[in-house]
Amino acid sequence: MNNLSDVLPGKVSREPEDLRCYGFDASGLEAPPGAVVWAEDERDVVKVMQYADANNVPVIPRGAGTGMTGGSIPAEGAIVLSTERMNRILEIDKENLTVLVEPGVINGRLQRELERHRLFYPPDPSSLNFCTIGGNVAENAGGARAIKYGVTRDYVMGLEAVLSDGRVITTGVKTAKGVVGYDLTRLLVGSEGTLAVITKIRLKVLPIPEDVITLLALFTELEPSGEAVKSIIAEGIMPRTLEFLDAETIRAVENYKTIGLPRETEAMLLIELDGAPSVIMRDAGRISDICKKLKGEIIMAENELARMKLWEARRAVSPALFHISPTKINEDIVVPRSRLSEMLSRLRLLSRNTGIRIVNFGHAGDGNIHVNLMVDRANREEYEKAQKLVEEIFRVTLELGGTISGEHGVGLTKQDYIAMEIHPAELELMKKIKQAFDPKNLLNPGKIFP
């Protein structure tokens, strides 16, 4: 790869330390690439793809590497194409409620910048302080606010992207509507870097909500928390978040960082409402009534500091779980909201039957549960048992009308299971689409499809 450095002087590294750093992501998997390139604009991306096309070298587009399914783990000898330096917010168009950003912009930075303009970009994956908008688009990232505001896909209006042969395409529109030709924009969203390298993103944004209220509901039994979720929705209330932590998660959090949750808590809901103050105060009252009838205890945050305090437990989940076992197998199944309680009961039963500890938390409003199998990869017998349990969990999820991934995508870790959900005819169409975009299979090869 000598002449790659000539094509992109000062932007290429083959230093072992860099290759190591860019060889892993949040999946825990690892495989060093052949080179790392830090592109600074779409012309750099074009150069990389022209080089890759001419030399048949695979290219792995990479945001911040916060993906959970190994989507940015390099193929052998691949170029990792980092978008970290493409981190400019190019335009904030308040009149048309859109922004234009480069893929390397950090989600949380965009959120804060927009707030200063009284604007709001709803998608908020848990990794929002690290993950990039480009990665969010490539994975169609969700988040806690999806129940009311939808996911990344719902905010992407148009894209600029570089094809595997180095040609630049633009998709979508700058306007609220547009129906000319097939929807290439939404096809690229969630395509996990396998179809094109995204170089510019036009997002829809909203006026900032007038006000926010945060509530914590604590239950001494599991079932009533599920009932509360159902009743809130049945009442026509649409909270912006409706997060759920089970007893195992709460205990893990308390052991990691004393928050002061009652020891007997078996389930916790973290509920956030936004909108006009009078309406959210009224709805907070209705939610309190629902939870109290179900013997839940309600804590309400009256100001920003109190809100942050309530989010503390939720934010502490990920670090806390790293302390309770060497390996965490993290799945992100979704079931229809009405089947949430049933799914949680089934998970409890599966845990009991296999002896494998399962910790559940996630987005109750969406039926999106983060199922964590707490094991030790070094214990081969246990790890294999856990792998089998994952398959069983997916089987139950699909039986209840769900999906095996709500937010994380397929990447490497879910490849073996994709055929459980997607039938051969649809998989065949997807593979043909991949071939139409990337006939030489240069872009993030070996991902999604087994």
Next chain:
Amino acid sequence: MNNLSDVLPGKVSREPEDLRCYGFDASGLEAPPGAVVWAEDERDVVKVMQYADANNVPVIPRGAGTGMTGGSIPAEGAIVLSTERMNRILEIDKENLTVLVEPGVINGRLQRELERHRLFYPPDPSSLNFCTIGGNVAENAGGARAIKYGVTRDYVMGLEAVLSDGRVITTGVKTAKGVVGYDLTRLLVGSEGTLAVITKIRLKVLPIPEDVITLLALFTELEPSGEAVKSIIAEGIMPRTLEFLDAETIRAVENYKTIGLPRETEAMLLIELDGAPSVIMRDAGRISDICKKLKGEIIMAENELARMKLWEARRAVSPALFHISPTKINEDIVVPRSRLSEMLSRLRLLSRNTGIRIVNFGHAGDGNIHVNLMVDRANREEYEKAQKLVEEIFRVTLELGGTISGEHGVGLTKQDYIAMEIHPAELELMKKIKQAFDPKNLLNPGKIFP
């Protein structure tokens, strides 16, 4: 086509009257098919496609034929596959806020049925009392409420569809989130019947809004109406409709059906707010203040009857326009909201320079203008001049950052212009996608691509 009737007894017609009826749509174009089939379920659709595949006969999926760009005009000898009899609402799932429908369900019927369950399906194309959900999905229909609630695409969670060779696919999920594989669902939305025949549709629905207020704002000059639209959005108010009628439209409506609008009205906004009563009353007051500062006159509907009265002018637009000239060339351009006034001025100038009467109305909140060139097809010179003017209008639209179609799609009538908006590399990808789905080019051939 003798054995088509054997395969689908009682569901096939070759009667001249039927062929005539199924040979035209709202574009005004006409071409009789070779046969009409009324499918009753997806098995019938499978039989039609197996027959078509074996005999190389083109198939034109058809809802109610309300499309504006000739999308359901048959190719020569084609089978028109009507979904009219596939009109069952299969499931209303209040807990999970989804419905499952067949493609032949009329949009307005679904709206009314959902209302009885206190649910709400926002997309409301003007033809909602006639058009089908299947047609809405195939065209990615918009409507007046898109400013707040988005378009059809934003409500389609999953599809069942039949491929050109008769295989059945299912796409998407029943859940709020799902990121397994490429987004075939959104690829089928807006594909104008060229990729697959849609046989079942799972839609997201919302809790019904608590209350609605309707306002009419009348202006004696054009510019302040555009300023009002900008100011409303800048204030962070998000009406559910923000419709616009220009002076020509208002006069055409008054001549057709006396509504009683002041003669000197040069522009009218029809504004609807929904949500909690206290909030929409407050926001209606803010909108009144904005409009009054701009010398607009405000009329507010206090009840359902008054609301209907205010909508009368808007609803009368289409029939009224049919009375002012023999031929109406109806375009549905979109510009960024901030460029709306500029676009309207440019249109006025183009009308003056060419002597062709242009009537504009539409969705000001989206920047989506229905531009109507009032001509006489029999007057060849005038008609040719109008065709040239259409191209000029598209050129200006794109110059202002817009799109040549916000709602109607490409079909037949916009084919010659698609390359003005979509570049060769993207068109090539679209054609490859078409080939991946439909290698024999049987499904709605000759549409979208020139």
